[in-house]
Amino acid sequence: MAKGPTVYHVAERAGVSIATVSFTFRQPDKVKASTRELVLAAAEELGYVPSASARGLARGRTGALGLFAYDYLLDPADGIRGDGQDPHEPAAADLERRNEDLRLFPLYVDEVQRGVELECWRRGQALLVGGGNPENNEAVLSDIAGRVDGLAVFPRSVPSEALARIARRIPVVEISESVHNRELDHVTVDNVSGVRAITEHLIAAHGLSELMFLGGMPSSDNDERLAGFLGALSDAGLPNTREPKYPCGSEQSVTEVVRAICEQGSLPDAFVCATDQDALVVMDALAAAGVNVPRDVAVTGFDGIAAGRVIRPSLTTVRQPMEQMGRTMVDLLLDRLDHPDKPPAAIRLPVRVILRESCGCQPG
Amino acid sequence: MAKGPTVYHVAERAGVSIATVSFTFRQPDKVKASTRELVLAAAEELGYVPSASARGLARGRTGALGLFAYDYLLDPADGIRGDGQDPHEPAAADLERRNEDLRLFPLYVDEVQRGVELECWRRGQALLVGGGNPENNEAVLSDIAGRVDGLAVFPRSVPSEALARIARRIPVVEISESVHNRELDHVTVDNVSGVRAITEHLIAAHGLSELMFLGGMPSSDNDERLAGFLGALSDAGLPNTREPKYPCGSEQSVTEVVRAICEQGSLPDAFVCATDQDALVVMDALAAAGVNVPRDVAVTGFDGIAAGRVIRPSLTTVRQPMEQMGRTMVDLLLDRLDHPDKPPAAIRLPVRVILRESCGCQPG
DNA sequence: TCGAAGTATCTAAGCGCTTTGATTTATCGC
């Protein structure tokens, strides 16, 4: 790999100055058509590819955005090491198992990432995706931050001090509201209305009255979902007889809660879950206890992940517009670059209730 | 956004030279521990984030790899424009429809991309993902090429002249074998054995004898799959009574072929399809004609996309190790960077036959 | 106490591009 040709080579070949070469690529109309042809031809012959590093340095902008994602399934030991050396090579069999089981469907993070990608492509922005295990997120994050003009992150995927530091330098947008960092741009959804609507549906359409909210890690998103639930109850004049089990993070404990309830034989009319993942776990636990959904108890989720469409009974849920959320993050970032001093934006996108089988409906 | 602090600021604050600052980050052991602390503290206070552009320029390496993917569903009008302006904003409703229908499951390209991402993260490599519509792939591709040390591409997602040009400058690895570019590194799978094995299964385990190969765009992958099919037939001493319908690209024409066969009432014993996508189309067409799979006819695919696991009847297929393929691309790229002069590698990964319902098996 | 041999740090020269302001060349009215 001999070092590639530079503006200097192209300029010499075309018999012009390097400035003209640069103009030919960046501001073509400043260059006479005939000269442009000349330069383009020279570039073509030489196989010239402009260096983004040099451009970025000169311009003070890289022209790329970053996304810091994460992977539920990334084995911590399978992580990135500072020295760039091989930690352990994941065994092929592990990969297959992982993909065939858990990654059968795109998850929330995948769908959002797609939105970010598509929007970046549409707007002609390069996109750097990073991610990784919690161990050394900070180093990775910092590396990415040095390469981009703006960064989109999932909350809690990175320590907030690190984030704050980066936000001093480039715009950062968070998806889903983290409790801290009120001064960053945010993309969220209307959690309150979503859960309120699905809860009202259970009450009004199915005549259920003893509802229980369950699941969710502590976050303002989930706080809002609970609030929507409680609001719907009180609007309907129903007492809140079932103590909400929130936060109720790990898969383990959701399973245990449900199992305990089953053993006591004290099923509510419905489990209103904070997330689809929780709902799936709940349905598994119910199935294990021989409880039929939706006949014996209704279950609803929140997110609208693909898996919920396919399982039986299919999952009634509140769908977040994930791709749109990703796209909106990109919008915010680019907008922020043009208007650094605008007050932080918190875009709240609408959600949509999707009625399927798990609440007792019979979708077409 | 005031311009961020640079090595100069950090150096001044710490009372050292910029070289020492640089060493502190890049070769920490060349710096006395006490000095290092000093520099780190200064960097922390200032919120210093090293510029990758400057580093890349100075080192002649960006430290990033690129992936050029594509999206089946990317509306051409929804594409990237050279001027970076807004073409048309995709309507939210369109997004939802798209995601809920066609993108319900991760596709081949998605799974490979995941592999690339995970391996990059694991190895501490930044990853740039680009993609887009065929319209101006070339400009986008060139932009990406200028940003990375190596590029992974899907075949036919880019014009091969453009690719050749880029390959003059940085290593390029193709996944799945394109007909041209024998001089690039490649990752493929063992197409021949895969189809041979699945065909043998139909013959030996289910006693089928009249088999028809169907589907696939022209490519060396699919050539090999056909060869595997024919090989199995001849090994079994079966005549090739059914003219293979390959290439048979568009969804439309696969549907038509199947419909015509159904109308003639001349079903073969099995359709051996070049890809899962084809197999799904075939099964749709058969269902439309009132033909039962696998009772009236068996169907097999190739790829192992997630959708095949979930549909009924579930799809017997040959699974490619897609994540592993993505990871291998990264391996090849990094290896090539260290050994520019090694002869082109063509890694061929093994595949696995997955027996499900569509061939007549009863998976546990 | 002195010089040799390490260590630690620094000086300075790029890396390949963009872009301002200067300079040259083309265009036009009269």
Add this chain to the structure above:
DNA sequence: GCGATAAATCAAAGCGCTTAGATACTTCGA
């Protein structure tokens, strides 16, 4: 055909970092 104005091109100064090679500082044996 001439100056005035506009258009095209150019020279040169960075952008922020890395890294030889030079220099300063330690350490240590004799």
